[in-house]
Structure formats: structure tokens, C-alpha cells
Ligand SMILES: Nc1ncnc2c1ncn2[C@@H]1O[C@H](COP(=O)(O)OP(=O)(O)OP(=O)(O)O)[C@@H](O)[C@H]1O
């Protein structure tokens with residue numbers, strides 16, 4: 001159901017039919033006009049104001065339109081709800097080696113897999129201190145989701161805004177890193193998207209039913225700045241800092257697999273950092289400078305205190 005004016009959707013459908021019956025790129029470079037689609041100019045002008053049409057060209061004698069992405073999305077959404085689909089065959093195909101680059105975190109892997117494959121959405125928020133592979137989890141899911149996923153970073157949400165992005169792309173999975181930094185408008189949109197897949201855009205009183213039930217996987221360092229209603233919509237998994245032995249296992253793996261160190265040198269770095277650092281990013285920095293500085297000096301310069309100078 002869409003709260004567009006009664007009949008507007010029908011107009012858009014007619015326009016879409018017209019557009020697909022002609023060669024837009026060749027015959028209608030400057031857009032079609034009201035004569036082509038037999039819809040009154042005033043009506044077209046209103047559809048344009050509502051964002052369903054793009055104005056490709058305008059002169060005194062000719063106003064050329066084209067269906068906008070929003071217009072197309074409205075039609076697509078309607079067609080999807082028409083056929084009443086529980087999107088068949090749309091279940092994500094998750095590769096067996098999903099998350100294989102992440103060391104440990106077995107329960108989180110299992111939880112995320114279940115949430116990605118469940119019949120109805122369960123949204124997950126990974127929360128915890130830095131360098132615990134939260135972003136890595138989102139990356140892996142994004143890679144598996146391909147076209148069906150949208151990746152967002154809260155601190156850099158696109159100008160178009162979350163609503164338009166989701167309306168346009170109709171993703172199955174929304175991945176949001178740094179959720180705590182997302183702006184208020186996008187957070188408000190997210191709140192309604194996470195409930196039953198119904199999108200309400202307050203600004204223009206428009207609604208759009210998502211054809212498939214999108215699921216959200218997000219990450220944050222900070223839980224305490226999130227509103228209670230947002231937190232309530234997520235299954236929140238708290239990641240706790242690695243124990244000393246977990247840390248050693250993780251950095252041995254990361255350095256050998258991702259940083260290209262030999263297993264021996266990776267083990268050596270782990271041995272030297274034991275008790276000095278608990279941050280995986282420290283180990284990576286050490287590994288990157290070690291070829292120039294030597295291991296010992298790299299550790300000293302990166303992690304040493306002032307007194308050594
Ligand atoms: N369990 C792990 N398996 C593989 N790599 C890991 C693991 N934990 C940390 N890392 C590595 O540590 C680095 C930081 O990981 P990531 O960016 O995912 O952390 P994060 O939890 O998102 O941190 P932040 O909260 O600072 O954004 C990456 O290079 C990642 O490869």
C-alpha cells in the first residue's frame with residue numbers, strides 16, 4: 001500500500017509502459033512530453049514535484065520528463081506487493097567460508113548466520129571496544145550479500161539519505177558501521193524500517209512498503225549514546241576485549257594471513273607483544289614497520305614510553 005494519491009500509481013504504471021515501448025535514449029533524449037503519455041501537463045508537473053518524474057529538458061514550448069528512480073521504485077514496490085511474494089529463492093546464499101578470515105568469535109558467527117537465514121528478520125548489533133573485528137564481520141556479510149546489501153557508515157551517511165537509498169535499492173541487508181554516529185533523520189527512518197518493513201517518510205507524507213523484509217546488521221563502540229527504542233530493535237551482542245591468549249591467537253592469524261608475514265615471524269611478534277599490548281592494530285603496525293626497523297625497534301618506537309629517548 002502506498003499513500004500516493006489514488007490513481008497516481010496507475011499513471012506511473014502507464015508512463016512506465018510507455019517508456020518501455022519506445023527507445024528512450026534515441027527517440028526521447030530530451031524526455032517525453034504530456035502529448036506522448038496523454039496526461040495533462042498540470043498532473044505531470046505535480047508528479048514531478050512529488051519526485052516521481054525527472055525533468056530532463058525545459059523550454060517555452062517543451063517540457064521533457066522521464067520517470068525518476070523514486071517513480072520506478074514505487075512501481076516496483078507495488079508490483080512486488082501485487083504478486084504477494086514472500087520473495088522466493090531470495091534467501092541469501094551464504095558461502096561456507098563466510099567469516100573464515102575472522103579468528104575465533106564462534107558464537108557470533110553462528111548467531112549472524114542464523115539471523116541472515118531466518119525466515120523473518122532478526123537484527124543484530126555488535127557492540128564493543130575497538131579492534132575486535134566488528135567491521136570485519138560487516139565486510140564479510142557485505143561481500144556475501146553483493147547487490148542485495150547496502151553498506152553505510154554512520155558518520156558518513158550519503159546525502160540522499162537512508163530512506164531514498166533503501167527505496168531505490170530495496171536491499172535485503174543493511175550494514176551499518178558506527179551506528180552511534182548516524183544522523184537523526186536516518187536514525188528515525190531506520191526505526192520504522194526495522195519494524196515490519198514499512199517505510200514512512202514524514203517529510204512528504206509518503207509511505208513505501210518494502211517488498212522483502214530487510215535485516216540490519218550494525219556495529220558500534222558506544223551503546224550508551226543509542227536511544228532505548230533503537231537498542232530494543234536489535235539483538236545486541238557485546239564483544240569483550242580479547243583475553244591474553246585470544247589476543248595471541250588472533251594476531252598470529254592476522255599477521256600471517258592478512259599481513260603476509262611468515263608464520264614464524266608472526267609467532268615471534270606475538271611473543272614479543274605478549275603483555276605489552278592487547279590491541280590487534282598495534283600488532284599490525286609493528287608488523288608493517290618491522291622490515292625497516294627490525295622487530296625490537298619497531299616495538300620500542302611504536303609502543304615505548306618517552307623515557308627511552
Ligand atoms: N578475531 C579477528 N580475526 C581476524 N582479524 C581480526 C580479529 N580481531 C581483530 N582483527 C583485525 O583487527 C583490525 C581491526 O578490526 P576491525 O576494524 O574489524 O575492528 P572493529 O571492532 O571494527 O574496531 P573499531 O571499533 O575500532 O571500529 C583488522 O585489521 C582486523 O583484521
Ligand SMILES: [Mg+2]
Nearest residue numbers: 134135177219
Ligand atoms: Mg570498526
